[in-house]
Amino acid sequence: MLSDLVAGALADAERRRAARPLELVEAAASDRSPALDALTALQPAERVKIIAEVKRASPSRGTLAEISDPASLAVSYETGGASAISVLTEERRFNGSLADLEAVRASVSLPVLRKDFIAEPYQVFEARAAGADIVLLIVAALDQSTLQSLFDLSTSLGMTTLVETHSADEVSRALDIGASLVGVNARNLSTFELDRDLFGALADQIPSGVIRVAESAVKTAADVAHYRASGADVVLVGEALVTSDPVATLEEFLVV
Template sequence: MLSELLAGALSDAAERRLTRPFAAVESAALDRAPAIDALHALSPADRVKIIAEVKRASPSRGTLAEISDPAALAVSYEFGGASAISVLTEGRRFLGSLADLEQVRAAVSVPVLRKDFIGEPYQVLEARAAGADLVLLIVAALDQATLGSLQTLVRELGMTALVETHSAEEVDRALDVGASLVGVNARNLSTFELDQELFGRLADRIPSGVVRVAESAVKTAADVAHYRAAGADVVLVGEALVTNDPILTLTEFLAV
């Protein structure tokens, strides 16, 4: 599944590149106002922090919510206390777009993450051109040289990479390229099975000074508390927010 998602995302990027060449996207990226300091926004605190996700659908769950106005949803997330907003921009299985990200960026003052299947510099430049402050890099989707080069480009553009892992080996690979924001995804992107205990098994491999993000398998405040007790500085939440009252749900989650 991960290989399919990455191939689709790269194919879609190649299509966009036909009408918006690399040089044009690079120029737009460099012309953007400086990115917001996401590491500061997500730095460890007395209470857990939340990255709230604009997510219409997923391969495992199908359609979750229509979300006709992603900017309005993001505003409610910010009002509810989210420290950053994640926007799914993958169009085939998640029904997102870069236009969603641009609308969200224009509506909120917190950092915005482009969550997609990134495999080449063009996509990173697109993210910055659209106003992203963070970019998702999935270790399992990238060889080490590509992971390192994309991480370097993200930093050169003033953004922060959320480097997503699913195993001890992948955590080590993330740290080897200097990741300062490491996510552990409870969802296996090959089988889409969930393992909520994975974060706890890997958290100790992530040193102090690196922000720890728990991803997936969050339905209730008890799930957030579970991750917090295991050492999460930040929890990324999508489905639970788009299928319930976002402000009320965030209030409950942030109270753990």
């Protein structure tokens, strides 16, 4: 599944590149206001922090919500107390777009994450051109050289990188490139099975000074509390927010 998602994302990026060459995207990226400081926004605090996700669909769950106005949803997230906004921009299986990201960026003052299957530089420049402050790099999708080069490019553009892991080896690889924001995804992106305890099994390998993000398998405040008790500084939440009253749900989750 992961290899198919990456291949599709690269094919879609190539289609966009044909209409908008790299040099135009680079120019648009340089014209953007500087990226917001996501590490400060997500730094550990007395209570858990939430990255709230604009997510229409997923390969495992199908359609979750129509979300005709992603900007309005993002404003609700900010109102509810989220510390950052994640926007799914993958087109084929998540029904997202860079237009969603641009709309969200224009509507909120929080750092915004481009959530996609990023595997080459064009996508990183696209992210900054669309206003992203954070980009996602998935360790399982990239060899170490590519992971490092995309991390370095993102950093050179002023963005923070959320480096996503699924195993002890991947956590080590994330730390080796200098990641300051490391996610552990409970969802295996090859099988799409969930293991809510994976975060707790890996958290101790992420040193102090590196922000720990728990991803996936969040339905209730009890799930957030479970991650918090396991050492999560930040929890990324998508489905639970787009299928409920986002403000009320965020307020409930943020009590943890």
